[in-house]
Every structure is written in structure tokens, then in C-alpha cells.
Amino acid sequence: MRPLAALFVLLVLAGSARPTTEVWAGDGGDPAGAVLLVVDGLGSAYVYPELLPRALDGSPLERTLLFNLTGEGARVLNVTVPVPETGPSHSVLVTGCSWADTTILGSPGATIFDLAREEGLVCLALLQRGDSMGMVLEQDGIIFFDDNALWGAEPLAGSRANLPSDLADLLSAERDRFPLYNQERGVSGYVGYNAWGLDAAADVVSAMGSKSRPFLLIVNVGAVDSAGHNLGPKGYVETISGLDAPLGRLVEACEENDVLLLITADHGMSFPSGQGKGGHSSAKYSSRTESLAVPAVFIGSGVDDLILAGDWSEVDLAPTLLDLLGLCPALPLSEGRVIPVSKCFDLEVNSGKVAEVEVRRDGNLVARATGDSRYIFRNLDRGTYSVESAGRGTAVHLCGDQSIDLSRGSAGSSENIVSSIFKKENRKYIAIVLILAINFIGALLIVRIARRG
CATH class of the missing domain: 3.40.720.10 (Alkaline Phosphatase, subunit A)
Known part of the structure; x- marks a missing residue:
């Protein structure tokens, strides 16, 4: 696949991937x-x-x-x-x-x-x-x-x-x-x-x-x-x-x-x-x-x-x-980020296939989910966890909402990298990269046409 086409495919995949199962791992609720x-x-x-x-x-x-x-x-x-x-x-x-x-x-x-x-x-x-x-x-x-x-x-x-x-x-x-x-x-x-x-x-x-x-x-x-x-x-x-x-x-x-x-x-x-x-x-x-x-x-x-x-x-x-x-809808004009002051955060896990996922802290089971390939573990306390599924696992330190991809073996997997790249605050950089890539490919085509001439 051509590099530019691959980049657009990753963009589509990053935008279309959505977790399908929510698991409440903590007891906390929204304030009154x-x-x-x-x-x-x-x-x-x-x-x-x-x-x-x-x-x-x-x-x-x-x-x-x-x-x-x-x-x-x-x-x-x-x-x-x-x-x-x-x-x-x-x-x-x-x-x-x-x-x-x-x-x-x-x-x-x-x-x-x-x-x-x-x-x-x-x-x-x-x-x-x-x-x-x-x-x-x-x-x-x-x-x-x-x-x-x-x-x-x-x-x-x-x-x-x-x-x-x-x-x-x-x-x-x-x-x-x-x-x-x-x-x-x-x-x-x-x-x-x-x-x-x-x-x-x-x-x-x-x-x-x-x-x-x-x-x-x-x-x-x-x-x-x-x-x-x-x-x-x-x-x-x-x-x-x-x-x-x-x-x-x-x-x-x-x-x-x-x-x-x-x-x-x-x-x-x-x-x-x-x-x-x-x-x-x-x-x-x-x-x-x-x-x-x-x-x-x-x-x-x-x-x-x-x-x-x-x-x-x-x-x-x-x-x-x-x-x-606990109000999920975004403000349409907002340019802001969520400041990580919460006691608890969400962990999104992609196991790659339908499989059981376990979340542990200090060796103790915190949450377990099965029957799906994607989960969001809600309301996890700030701290370090181990996440395991089908013989694969990784450690993750939660100090904000995070996503990990066990289908590729670690929290630093390519899907996690792609999902972080396409965050709202990075879109202007994506646009710059795409424009440069298009200009570069265009320049190559012009050079090849000129040589053939």
C-alpha cells in the first residue's frame, strides 16, 4: 500500500474504532x-x-x-x-x-x-x-x-x-x-x-x-x-x-x-x-x-x-x-483539555479478538470482563495496573484516561500511537504532514514526467 493511502486508512480506523462494553471497576458515582x-x-x-x-x-x-x-x-x-x-x-x-x-x-x-x-x-x-x-x-x-x-x-x-x-x-x-x-x-x-x-x-x-x-x-x-x-x-x-x-x-x-x-x-x-x-x-x-x-x-x-x-x-x-x-457531551466551541484532577479514570482496552480481560493492581483482581474484544474499564483509581488477556499483558500507569492495545502486545502499540496522534489538539499537525506529503508526491511526479519528456 502506498504510504499516503496507508495514512488515510489509519485515520479512518482511528476514527471508526469504538469500545462496545463498559465495565464499572469502582464504586464512585457522579456528584449530586x-x-x-x-x-x-x-x-x-x-x-x-x-x-x-x-x-x-x-x-x-x-x-x-x-x-x-x-x-x-x-x-x-x-x-x-x-x-x-x-x-x-x-x-x-x-x-x-x-x-x-x-x-x-x-x-x-x-x-x-x-x-x-x-x-x-x-x-x-x-x-x-x-x-x-x-x-x-x-x-x-x-x-x-x-x-x-x-x-x-x-x-x-x-x-x-x-x-x-x-x-x-x-x-x-x-x-x-x-x-x-x-x-x-x-x-x-x-x-x-x-x-x-x-x-x-x-x-x-x-x-x-x-x-x-x-x-x-x-x-x-x-x-x-x-x-x-x-x-x-x-x-x-x-x-x-x-x-x-x-x-x-x-x-x-x-x-x-x-x-x-x-x-x-x-x-x-x-x-x-x-x-x-x-x-x-x-x-x-x-x-x-x-x-x-x-x-x-x-x-x-x-x-x-x-x-x-x-x-x-x-x-x-x-x-x-x-x-x-459525568456530563459526556463536549462544548462545541471549547478549546480546552480535561485537567487530570479526578481520583478515577477510564481505561480502554482492545484485546484484538473476543477474549477475557483482567485488570489487576498489586496482584489483586480489580475487574474482569469477557464476551467482547473492546472494553472500557470505568472509575479506576489513579495508580499502576497490570492488564492481561489471552496470555498477553502490559503495565499501565493511570493518571488520566488512557487506551491500550493488547492485540499488538503493549500499551505502546501502533493503534495506541495512532489514537494519540489523532487527538483534537494534534489535528493541525496532521494537516501539515498531509499537505507536505501531497506536495512531496506531486513534486516526484513532476520530476518523473520531466525526465520522461
């Missing part, structure tokens, strides 16, 4: 819901102990430790946003698309809310800081602020007609409690503004858990950003410190109700020096690490306890959230 907490303006350099924020003049800045942020779960060290600005960043966060803006939110199926609703989840939101109308319209039930004022703000509650009446009543009650948190001035007032959003989120989680209703809740608390703009580095860090206690109440509610929690931000904050007002989107601030780097902490029963290095983007958060929720 998820909370996406966005702390407006929270730069990771100010809360991650491994990082040190610096001002434009090079001087070190104050930072703080949030025990309920860094004390458990999976913490991703290096996550950056494509655009350090609230509206575009929120759109990136819920679509996984780096060029998304607020106009994208109305596109059918574009957001995590669209996919969640298709799977029967109720979509709810608590949005401070005057979020876009596109984000508001994505929700089944919502409390939102139509301006960015911290004092004198009047939150509005709204819902779709199909939202259960008890949930609509709950949102109205949380709206009415806001003035109790919004009486003091100074740093205490900023802290209270955030505390309302986190306490309201904890109440919603508890209410949804008690009714066993699957849901997706996005929460945007906005006072950290305001403190950075108005109070300088010291007031900014003090406002961040005030997040810890109400964040602990939200974490506790999520853990009690088996709800996944993702804590992140839409952008960070930069300062000119140890004093002065901060910024993030203007020209002198927008390229700074302090403006671009945001926390990403996943907490939940299906999440491993780890600190993950590597370079990651805000576009990776939506695919990871959906993966941890």
Missing part, C-alpha cells in the same frame, strides 16, 4: 451537583503559598492564606485567563472558548448551562457586580445585581416559569437578607458583601441537597475586585482574608451534600507599588502575571488531593467541570 464560584479579581499570587506577588516597581506585595481554599482538594498551580476582564472572562469560563465574548452566550448549546439543562440539571446563579444579560438569561433561577455599587445595591430575583415554587421562594428570601450584610463601611463592608454571596450559595446547596435535585450553580462575588481598585494592596488582601470563614461554610455544605465545588476567578489584580489603586485590564496591567494568573481549586468526593503543576488555561476549566460531573 456543582458550584462554580468566581471570586472577581482574585489573583492566585495573593493566596497560593508557592507564589509571590510583585508590584510594577518590583516590590513584593502582601498576601494571605485561605485555609478553606488551599487546605484540601486539587489545586492547579498555573492557570491563566486569556482576557483579564470580567465580561469576556466569564464567557470564556462557561464556554471553554478563548475568544468568547458576551454575545456567544446566547448561541444554542454553547455553555455549560446548556449541557447541564439537557441532562436534567437545574441552572441557578448568584451574580454580584452586574453580570451580562446573556449570562442572566442562561439561568433557570437567579439573584443578580444590575450595577456594581457595593452600598445601596438592590439585588433582583428572577426565574423561569418551570422553576419549582420552593426554589423561587428561597431565592427571594436570600435576596431579602442582603441588607443585613451590607450595613458597614470600609473593609468590613467589602467582607460582608462577599459573605452574603457565599452564605446564600451554602443555603442553596443545602436546599437542593435536601430535595435530591441535581443542579449547577454559578456564584460571582465581587468585593475583592472593588477592594483592589479602591483600597490599595492592604485593603485588597484584607478583603481576601475575609473570604475564609464564609468559604468554609460553603465547602462544608458542598461536602455534606456530595456537591462538586470549583473555586476560581475571572482575573487577578496588579498594583503600581506597595500603595495606590490597582488594575487589571488597562495596558500597563493586562500583561502582568498578577492580573492573568487565577486560582483553580476543585473540591469534591471524586477529586484527588493534589497540587498540580503544568501550564493550564481558563478554557480548561469548563471541560474539567463537565467531566467531573
Whole structure:
């Protein structure tokens, strides 16, 4: 077979091969819901102990430790946003698309809310800081602020007609409690503004858990950003410190109700020096690490306890959230990867023919399947396994979803290589190779024709 034709055959085979039998190897299930907490303006350099924020003049800045942020779960060290600005960043966060803006939110199926609703989840939101109308319209039930004022703000509650009446009543009650948190001035007032959003989120989680209703809740608390703009580095860090206690109440509610929690931000904050007002989107601030780097902490029963290095983007958060929720459909505009923070992963095995396959760990049988030639072993814990079938076997270390081909003897078989080559992120390289191959073959034909002439 000619090399180019063989490459196209491999492409067809790689695209057509599909596992046919699923085997659940673990006991874990999908969480009952998820909370996406966005702390407006929270730069990771100010809360991650491994990082040190610096001002434009090079001087070190104050930072703080949030025990309920860094004390458990999976913490991703290096996550950056494509655009350090609230509206575009929120759109990136819920679509996984780096060029998304607020106009994208109305596109059918574009957001995590669209996919969640298709799977029967109720979509709810608590949005401070005057979020876009596109984000508001994505929700089944919502409390939102139509301006960015911290004092004198009047939150509005709204819902779709199909939202259960008890949930609509709950949102109205949380709206009415806001003035109790919004009486003091100074740093205490900023802290209270955030505390309302986190306490309201904890109440919603508890209410949804008690009714066993699957849901997706996005929460945007906005006072950290305001403190950075108005109070300088010291007031900014003090406002961040005030997040810890109400964040602990939200974490506790999520853990009690088996709800996944993702804590992140839409952008960070930069300062000119140890004093002065901060910024993030203007020209002198927008390229700074302090403006671009945001926390990403996943907490939940299906999440491993780890600190993950590597370079990651805000576009990776939506695919990871959906993966941890067990929602398989992909976001159509997403450019992101699934960040390997799960406790458990899937192992795809091709035995080449109908045969029994055994998966073992430390010599102990974990799972066995028979009657097919292809299997997916679901929910295997992170670690090293031996896989055997018809006298052939291999070892595989799971730190993400993987595929192995025992029909050719090892995890590094040609089919496994082909399947990795044709991943989405490598398709542009495939196109380049194909174009070069076609040009090369064309050049050879021209030379042969010229010689015959």
C-alpha cells in the first residue's frame, strides 16, 4: 500500500474504532451537583503559598492564606485567563472558548448551562457586580445585581416559569437578607458583601441537597475586585482574608451534600507599588502575571488531593467541570483539555479478538470482563495496573484516561500511537504532514514526467 493511502486508512480506523462494553471497576458515582464560584479579581499570587506577588516597581506585595481554599482538594498551580476582564472572562469560563465574548452566550448549546439543562440539571446563579444579560438569561433561577455599587445595591430575583415554587421562594428570601450584610463601611463592608454571596450559595446547596435535585450553580462575588481598585494592596488582601470563614461554610455544605465545588476567578489584580489603586485590564496591567494568573481549586468526593503543576488555561476549566460531573457531551466551541484532577479514570482496552480481560493492581483482581474484544474499564483509581488477556499483558500507569492495545502486545502499540496522534489538539499537525506529503508526491511526479519528456 502506498504510504499516503496507508495514512488515510489509519485515520479512518482511528476514527471508526469504538469500545462496545463498559465495565464499572469502582464504586464512585457522579456528584449530586456543582458550584462554580468566581471570586472577581482574585489573583492566585495573593493566596497560593508557592507564589509571590510583585508590584510594577518590583516590590513584593502582601498576601494571605485561605485555609478553606488551599487546605484540601486539587489545586492547579498555573492557570491563566486569556482576557483579564470580567465580561469576556466569564464567557470564556462557561464556554471553554478563548475568544468568547458576551454575545456567544446566547448561541444554542454553547455553555455549560446548556449541557447541564439537557441532562436534567437545574441552572441557578448568584451574580454580584452586574453580570451580562446573556449570562442572566442562561439561568433557570437567579439573584443578580444590575450595577456594581457595593452600598445601596438592590439585588433582583428572577426565574423561569418551570422553576419549582420552593426554589423561587428561597431565592427571594436570600435576596431579602442582603441588607443585613451590607450595613458597614470600609473593609468590613467589602467582607460582608462577599459573605452574603457565599452564605446564600451554602443555603442553596443545602436546599437542593435536601430535595435530591441535581443542579449547577454559578456564584460571582465581587468585593475583592472593588477592594483592589479602591483600597490599595492592604485593603485588597484584607478583603481576601475575609473570604475564609464564609468559604468554609460553603465547602462544608458542598461536602455534606456530595456537591462538586470549583473555586476560581475571572482575573487577578496588579498594583503600581506597595500603595495606590490597582488594575487589571488597562495596558500597563493586562500583561502582568498578577492580573492573568487565577486560582483553580476543585473540591469534591471524586477529586484527588493534589497540587498540580503544568501550564493550564481558563478554557480548561469548563471541560474539567463537565467531566467531573459525568456530563459526556463536549462544548462545541471549547478549546480546552480535561485537567487530570479526578481520583478515577477510564481505561480502554482492545484485546484484538473476543477474549477475557483482567485488570489487576498489586496482584489483586480489580475487574474482569469477557464476551467482547473492546472494553472500557470505568472509575479506576489513579495508580499502576497490570492488564492481561489471552496470555498477553502490559503495565499501565493511570493518571488520566488512557487506551491500550493488547492485540499488538503493549500499551505502546501502533493503534495506541495512532489514537494519540489523532487527538483534537494534534489535528493541525496532521494537516501539515498531509499537505507536505501531497506536495512531496506531486513534486516526484513532476520530476518523473520531466525526465520522461
